[in-house]
Amino acid sequence: MGLEASQEEIAVIEVVDAVYGPNLRALMAEGFDGIPHELGDDMSRPPRGATER
Amino acid sequence: MELLDRSLRDQAAAIAAGEADPEEVLEAALRRIEERDPAVNAIVEIFPEESRAMLAEAPRGPLYGVPVAIKDEWPLPWRAERLGAAQHIGPAPERGESGPYRALRDAGAVIVGVANMHEYGSGSTGHISVFGPARNPWDNERSPGGSSSGPAAAVAARMVAGAVGADGVGSIRYPAAYCGLTGLKPTFGRSVMQGHHLPQTTTIVSGPLCRDAADCRLLGGVLFGEVLGDGGASEMRIGIVPGELWDDTQPAVREACGRAVETLREATGSEVEDVNVDGREHVLIASVLIGQTEDLAHVTPQRVEALGNDVSLIARALLRYRMLIPAVAIAKAQQVRTLVRRSLAELFEHVDVLAWPTVAAPAPRLDDPSVELPSGVYPADYVNPRQAGIANLAGVPAISLPVGLSPEGLPVALQLIAAWGRDELLLDAAEKLEQATDRRWVDAMPSLVSA
Secondary structure (H helix, E strand, C coil): CCCCCCCHHHHHHHHHHHHHHHHHHHHHHHCCCCCCCCCCCCCCCCCCCCCCC | CCCHHCCHHHHHHHCCCCCCCCCHHHHHHHHHHHHHHHHHHEECCCCCCHHHHHHCCCCCCCCCEEEEEEEEECCCCCCCCCCCCCCCCCCCCCCCCCHHHHHHHHHHEEEEEECCHHHCCCCCCCCCCCCCCEECCCEEEEECCCCHHHHHHHHCCCCCCEEEEEECCCCCHHHHHHHHHHHHECCCCCCCCCCCCCCCCCCEEEEEECCCCHHHHHHHHHHHHCCCCCCCCCCCEEECCCCCHHHHHCCCHHHHHHHHHHHHHHHHCCCCCCCCCCHHHHHCCCCCCHCCCCHHHCCCCHHHHHHCCCCCHHHHHHHHHHHHHCCHHHHHHHHHHHHHHHHHHHCCCCCCCCEEEECCCCCCCCCCCCEECCCCEEEEHHHHHHHHHHHHHHHCCEEEEEEEECCCCCCCEEEEEEEECHHHHHHHHHHHHHHHCCCCCCCCCCCCCCC
């Protein structure tokens, strides 16, 4: 990506990754099979039924 | 008691009844900011001429003549927002009439100051800002919470009785909790957001920070553009989610919140039952991933590299880290969102409110914003979204209200969450709890004020 970072910035990134990394890796390990996509999602309302189209 | 020490609704009523002169109230508020703000750094800019002009043209609305503050997150006609940061990433902000500004103006309110916030809104502690850290009136070596740090500190220090904040991953509720206030995160889309720098947001809402629920009802109604009526908080079904939301909190927090739920149950003739929310083990990371990547469209390597040292090291590093987050993680976070929304929709078919501590520990120190929990010591920024992120992920309303003091004398807060559109139920429930506790916690006075 061509994005440069200083040693200080890299050190902070490493700390952040050490803190959030386990949660991120646990999320990445999920397949989430069987969860129907929410169609026309609208955060101001409850989701429409799984079978609704 | 001076008028500024009274509630938002009392101030409005006194001015409406002709018992108080709004010009004198405004000048008193400006004097109080001058007197108290150096200790808490809540208000980053005042503009007496514009405030006086607002008052001169104010309609006789529900907040006629009442001084309020607004977070540094919206443009005003005479000032562009700065987001607590030295530089913007992307298009420069412009002055203008944001939705919250118009709502306040049309209600007759007088904006007396812009309130501090955590840099770019990307922290829950308020200890980083181009204006310097905001400080907690209960202990000014402590965090006032964030990102709506200034609104909370200003209300807790009795500079204003109401302030407008914003909540994208708990940013109204953490400061409310740390500063002993009541803060409402409205249902997504119900409060005004026009003019926000992230018009595409699916998580952020404007909302009120006040001392109690009745004031949140008044200021919230102004932001909603409707009168918030009776929510019917009686004979409720209160859902408790066993596990880390309760167990991995400091003992004083767990005990005070447990007592508050029991008091609410008794006061409202309600029932308490254990429930579960599917996907909650991923709420922390999913809410952070979604909340912290909504603004990335404007980010380019060149713009990030152009940020100078007046932007904090952590912000510069976090921007780089965010650019490296794999797309698959965002896709999975969206699946967590779907899972949580479906689970909550099912739960709210038979439960009225969910309850757990707003934050796992009272306000951390500004020079070390970490918290010690039964499972270990963590940055407050890391654990806070575990408690509050679900409402932003799902779009549901949530309220934080004070329910006790820790052994160090710091506020402890309970969070109540309800179904979409049931904001009024949360306000009612909070009022019932205030009444049942003789307003002990909402009327508790921070050391800065009592001194």
